[in-house]
Amino acid sequence: RNFYSPLKQCEPMLRFVFMTGITKFSQLSIFSELNNINNISMDEEYAGICGITEEELLSEMSADIDMLADKLELTCEKTIETLRYNYDGYHFTWPSPDIFNPYSLLNCFSKQSIGSYWFGSGTPTFLIEMMRKFGTTPIEIGEREMADVSDFDAPTETMESIVPLLYQSGYITIKDYDKATNLYELGIPNKEIRIGLFKSLLPNYLSRSSQKGKVAIAQMSVLIKNGDIDGALELLRTFLATVPYCENTKYEGHFQQLMYVVFSLLTDYRILVEQRTAKGRTDITMETEDHIYIMELKFGKTADEALAQINANHYADAFAMSDKKIVKVGIGFDIKDERNITEWRVE
Structure with missing residues (x-):
């Protein structure tokens, strides 16, 4: 208040004042004396004022895109798609242009590498x-x-x-x-935020094993990229068998959240949880370059029961127009004794 209040007394000398930050504070608590400000946060006219729009990226940064494409050995079109997937997706009102995270985008061009720059600036x-x-x-x-x-x-x-x-x-x-x-x-706006956020949450579920967990997840990504879902689930089961659990983890919600975090950290894939279909919601849907995996997780039940639910509810019908291979995966999980994946069935 001591900082902002003098602005009102200085009004005759001020032509333009623009204030921005992370969190919004109520006018009563901070700005009660500065009551002549106009909140433009969700005004359509200013939708693209903070950040870099796709139009600006393509018109003003085409040389940067070309250099990055050469470095990554990708076409310009594929490079732009990669930038969108990693750093785009922000909207501060609706309708709004697509807004790229400027900090991440500029670091990407500077270092000539796709990385998690926003999360590198601090742990949440x-x-x-x-x-x-x-x-x-x-x-x-x-x-x-x-x-x-x-x-x-x-x-x-x-x-x-x-x-x-x-x-x-x-x-x-x-x-x-x-x-x-x-x-x-x-x-969630984009891949950078999703991966960075869930990496920060992973230690809450794996305790001291979080570093090994990141390695296992990276290895799972490679197996899935090669179409080996059996190998990926076997690797996950082997890893989970080494994780020490406390008594307060003997409930379904803990493992459901753990599985969600693990699959959310699989890079380069589109992960959807509780995706709505005509006859219900899938537990996990994972889309790769050439496959769509529909997964159903059953706690205290068999993999066959999980697979039967996928078929009974016709979850695969939602992807009938896709030219990708549809793979249905039923997973059984024991939360009482083994506290691990017990079996799975692939169709």
């Missing part, structure tokens, strides 16, 4: 503490959800859920808008 310890406070699970963050603007654009000091913090700090963003209900669809 505060976010993890707030997740515990509000009882927020990784699946809840990873799933897209509908929200009223007051749910995510609320002042963070009065927030009743973690959604305003997630939105205002860039972990989730606006993905769509339903005009009929005046609701916004929120989701």
Whole structure:
């Protein structure tokens, strides 16, 4: 308040003042004396003011794209697609142009490498503490959800859920808008955020084994890329057998969250959890360059039962128009004794 209040007294001398930051504070708590400001956060006119739009990328940074394409040994079209997948996806109102994370994009061009630059600038310890406070699970963050603007654009000091913090700090963003209900669809912006966030959450589920877990997940990615889902699940089962668990992990939710975090960290693949189909929701859908894996996870039940649910609910029909190979995977998981994958069936 001592910093901002003098601005009002200086108004005759000020021509233009623009304030920006991470979290939003209520006008009453911080700006009660500075009551002549205009909040443009969700104004369509300013939708692309903070960040780099795709139009700006293509028109002003074409030379950078060409150099990066040469370095990565990719076509310009494939390089742009890779940049979109990793750093694009932000929207601060709707409609809005696609916004790239400027920090990550500029670091990528500078270092000539696709990397997780935004997460390299700091570990979201505060976010993890707030997740515990509000009882927020990784699946809840990873799933897209509908929200009223007051749910995510609320002042963070009065927030009743973690959604305003997630939105205002860039972990989730606006993905769509339903005009009929005046609701916004929120989701994780891009791969960089998804991978960085879930890497930060992994130690909560693997304790001291988180480093070995990252290695196992990287090896799983290679096996899946080669179409070897059996080898990937066998590797995961072998790794989970080495992880020490406490008594408070003997419940389904812990392992459900663990499996979600593990699959979310598989790089270069599109991971969807609880994807809606005409007759229900799939547990995990994983899309690679040439395969779509539909996975059903059953705790305390058999892999055959899991596979039967996929077939009974016709989950594969949702991907009938795809030219990719559809693979159905039923997974049985024991949470009482083995606390591990017991079996799986592939069709």
